[in-house]
Amino acid sequence: MRPLGTLPPTETLEIENGLSLVPRVKLNLTIHPALPSVSKPIDEWQLKRALIDFLKSSLSVPVTVPEEDLQIKRLKDLKKRKRDEPVAHGALFIHDLRFLSSRKKSEETEDDVKELEKKFMDWRSYVVEKMDGIELNLEGVKYNLVVEIPVSDDFERMEKDWEELYAFRNRGYSRGGRHDPDTIVLRGVPSRWFAEPRVSSKPSMLVTHTIFSTFGKIRNLNVSEDDDLAKGMDEDDLDIGIVSGLHCKIVVQFEKYRDFHDALRVLCGRSLQKQGSRLSADYEVTWDKDGFFRNLRSQNQDKSSRMQEPAAEQYRSEAPRREPHVSQLASSDTRRKRFKE
Numbered sequence: 001m002r003p004l005g006t007l008p009p010t011e012t013l014e015i016e017n018g019l020s021l022v023p024r025v026k027l028n029l030t031i032h033p034a035l036p037s038v039s040k041p042i043d044e045w046q047l048k049r050a051l052i053d054f055l056k057s058s059l060s061v062p063v064t065v066p067e068e069d070l071q072i073k074r075l076k077d078l079k080k081r082k083r084d085e086p087v088a089h090g091a092l093f094i095h096d097l098r099f100l101s102s103r104k105k106s107e108e109t110e111d112d113v114k115e116l117e118k119k120f121m122d123w124r125s126y127v128v129e130k131m132d133g134i135e136l137n138l139e140g141v142k143y144n145l146v147v148e149i150p151v152s153d154d155f156e157r158m159e160k161d162w163e164e165l166y167a168f169r170n171r172g173y174s175r176g177g178r179h180d181p182d183t184i185v186l187r188g189v190p191s192r193w194f195a196e197p198r199v200s201s202k203p204s205m206l207v208t209h210t211i212f213s214t215f216g217k218i219r220n221l222n223v224s225e226d227d228d229l230a231k232g233m234d235e236d237d238l239d240i241g242i243v244s245g246l247h248c249k250i251v252v253q254f255e256k257y258r259d260f261h262d263a264l265r266v267l268c269g270r271s272l273q274k275q276g277s278r279l280s281a282d283y284e285v286t287w288d289k290d291g292f293f294r295n296l297r298s299q300n301q302d303k304s305s306r307m308q309e310p311a312a313e314q315y316r317s318e319a320p321r322r323e324p325h326v327s328q329l330a331s332s333d334t335r336r337k338r339f340k341e
Contacts, residue, residue, distance in 0.1 A: 004262035008113050009120045010097045015214040018275035025094040025124055027147050034142035036083040044072045046138045069093040152284045155268040182260045183253040183288035189281050191248040193274050203248040212252050216259025220293045222251040251292050
């Protein structure tokens with residue numbers, strides 16, 4: 001496998017357990033009515049056709065997007081909508097990025113990879129700029145489109161955030177040593193893809209460790225079912241594929257900053273696919289800024305302390321019962337004085 005630091009953003013990465021990281025561009029869509037008082041529900045099919053036609057006819061390089069790669073979820077009850085709220089939201093996925101690369105993989109040099117990465121970033125920004133703010137006329141009703149790159153797909157933004165945060169934290173680091181981020185948080189991946197086949201459908205620590213060892217040496221790993229992913233979402237969001245109990249949350253801490261950096265860079269802007277499955281997992285990935293493993297250790301210590309408390313309380317409750325027994329060995333005057341009090 002080629003070094004992760006030289007992997008172009010348009011190339012698929014094969015990892016362990018039959019999994020692949022497949023490149024794509026994802027854009028978040030929000031649709032507002034031009035007139036806030038609109039009461040007519042938006043036609044999802046008409047909206048999809050308008051956006052697909054725009055991508056074919058209005059970009060410097062026409063882009064063909066299958067209808068299934070354009071997810072739209074409209075607000076069902078407009079009577080509950082506030083004036084500044086959208087009438088629909090969704091996501092656009094562009095998977096065919098072959099036009100960006102003019103060379104074969106075997107012919108690419110390190111400079112070619114850097115040039116391709118810049119070309120990819122510039123093209124993605126260009127698509128956002130062209131689509132953001134356009135007006136859509138659907139059956140006589142006008143709508144405005146807002147287009148954004150998801151935070152989870154924007155590696156440059158995340159890198160800037162942690163550089164600023166750790167620059168502040170590292171002031172006066174000579175005593176404790178310099179610190180850099182080293183932990184990735186991944187949410188929204190199918191639990192069964194990280195489970196032991198024919199053993200359980202729940203994610204396995206061993207399988208997950210094997211998969212993420214592709215990116216570098218692991219210091220700490222935590223895998224859990226991600227029931228919280230569906231909490232706080234309405235039914236519209238859940239229809240887009242978030243189902244409680246079927247996804248897991250993975251937190252990986254690497255030994256080296258470079259492995260963390262390259263792994264996060266590769267995970268950004270890709271979907272996870274499983275050999276033999278038609279499902280594509282569009283996970284959320286970010287870096288840990290809250291000290292997950294440090295907090296986990298603190299919680300475990302607190303739990304251990306609470307488990308020891310009953311024994312300590314029992315010891316303290318027995319102490320007064322021993323005092324009267326000792327007092328009986330003292331003089332009768334001392335005993336009368338104690339009772340008189």
